[in-house]
Amino acid sequence: MTSAAPFNALPDTPNLLELSGITTAYGRIEVLHGLELRIGAGETVALVGANGAGKSTLLRVISGLQPASGALRFDGADLARTDAAERVRRGIVQVPEGRQVFTGLSVEDNLLLGAYTRRDKKAIQQDLEKQYQRFPILKDKRRLPAGTLSGGQQQMLAMGRALMARPRLLLLDEPSMGLAPLIIEQIFAIVGELKQEGITLFVVEQNAAEALAVADRGYVLETGSIVAEGHGQALLDNDSVKAAYLGG
Amino acid sequence: MLSEFFQFTFSGVTLGAIYALVALGFTLIYNASHVINFAQGEFLMIGGMGTVVLLEAGAPLPLAMLGALLLAGVAGVVLYKLAIAPAKKANVVTLIIITIGASIFLRGLAQFFWGKQYHALPRFSATESISVGGATLLTQSLWVLGIAVVLVVALALFFNRSRLGKAILATSMNKDAARLAGIKTQTILTLAFGISALLGAVAGVIVAPITFTAYDVGIMLGLKGFVAAAIGGLGSSTGAIVGGLLLGLSEAYTAGYISSDYKDAVPFVIILAILFFLPNGLFGSRAVERV
Ligand SMILES: Nc1ncnc2c1ncn2[C@@H]1O[C@H](COP(=O)(O)OP(=O)(O)O)[C@@H](O)[C@H]1O
Ligand SMILES: [Mg+2]
Secondary structure, eight states, X not given: OOSOOSOOOOOSSOEEEEEEEEEEEETTEEEEEEEEEEEXXXXXXXXXXOTTSSHHXXXXXXXXXXXXXXXXXXXXXXXXXXXXXXXXXXXXXXXXXXXXXXXXXXXXXXXXXXXXXXXXXXHHHHHHHHHHHHOHHHXXXXXXXXXXXXXXXXXXXXXXXXXXXXXXXXXXXXXXXXXXXXXHHHHHHHHHHXXXXXXXXXXXXXXXXXXXHHOSEEEEEETTEEEEEEEHXXXXXXXXXXXXXXXX | OHXXXXXXXXXXXXXXXXXXXXXXXXXXXXXXXXXXXXXXXXHHHHHHHHHHHHHHTTOOHHHHHHHHHHHHHHHHHHIIIIIIGGGTTSOHHHHHHHHHHHHHHXXXXXXXXXXXXXXXXXXXXXXOEEEETTEEEEHHHHHHHHHHHHHHXXXXXXXXXXXXXXXXXXHHHOHHXXXXXXXXXXXXHHHHHHHHHHHHHHHHHXXXXXXXXXXXXXXXXXXXXXXXXHHTTSSOHHHHHHHHHHHHHHHHHIIIIIXXXXXXXXXXXXXXXXXXXXXXXXXXXXXXXXX
């Protein structure tokens, strides 16, 4: 499994995100080793890999929370000097692992904070209504503190919050983590909707089957290096990927 | 008997309001950065002493106060930028020690430039006191209470209604998530230190006509504000206000009914009791929420 990628499936749309030679460390421990990765505009790309492979770290690098060496280009522009807030403003928005909602704030405040980088009040209000249509349960609970929601509802809130920023590239870090199968289905149905709406998606999952099924392409990350890359279904059918990540 | 009780209650509530403001400053910084800012008391000193110095330089009282508040606000921002932000990778204990160092430094500066004398600020109203139910009520106490109430209401509105206030709350609840929402958390922390310094300075200015002010008043006022915040659970604004009032009242009753010699021991007895019986304070959230 450490051999080079068996597929070379480049996106047929222009690149929205391009990473090259991305290396990062926590203290002296290097956790990403010169990653190369690209996401085409409108694509849905999955990143699968075991716990501790470095998936969340990669998303933190893309969002600007974790410094890294190497080059990061978004929509053609180099991001080296672009801070996290500016990346959000440009449309790189993340739904972090474990939801990370603002537990003490109301559901509605959480959603509105998602639009923090925006100034178009009217459109923000319309987008809020859109999220309530997408996630009716959030409307029912809009006055309640986010901490009172169930895990699945918090996942929806975190997704709604991210969508309030009008993402061009939505990064989803293990959206199915810790959720019941029925809820996971709901979450991935919404991921499918977002894909239909044309949002470029980067879905990180340990749950490789779900993620690769919805994705156009996928990457497999193993201890900080990409070891396989290909079309979603092809990766799903790939024997070595199956053996390593799908339990045979 | 009753008039005595009123008298002690008045002075207790007045002191309590001051402690509450200091405690709110501790709370704000603690929530935003998890730092217990032991330089908080110095902002009171800068408020009071700054006003004294500007008055002596010929400024009218309102202008002198405004200048002192500004100076304190700047001191708060500088404290964050120069001492806290560069050490952001350090652990919380280190940061707390840095704030203790900063407080010694600020006190040293004040002593050097402004001297060691004690000063009284003129009270805000011409009348010194009024009589209520046989007790003497200082007009300055009314100023203290009025201003404290206005500040508390303004803070509540700021945090519950404004976008910026909510961004501060969001940052204090989950810094990474706040950054992912596009909030510039560095700016937010700077703001928290600035607001906190202003709160302290206001407390320092309004109490100075009652208690005198000097380069070293920040030590005791800061410590008592900290105790008030700890009584309230360090992190709860309601707790800070209740803690401040409880502390002010216990001090005043101790001084009145027992002896003023024991007055300053009250906060330390209380803090020991709190640490022993209620480590999360009266209004403390469960520890898990604060990790
Ligand atoms: N804040 C951190 N400090 C030190 N090491 C970390 C930190 N976060 C993650 N790591 C380490 O980096 C590696 C990658 O972690 P992570 O990106 O969270 O993996 P994944 O999301 O794939 O489970 C792991 O070995 C993890 O222990
Ligand atoms: Mg992870």
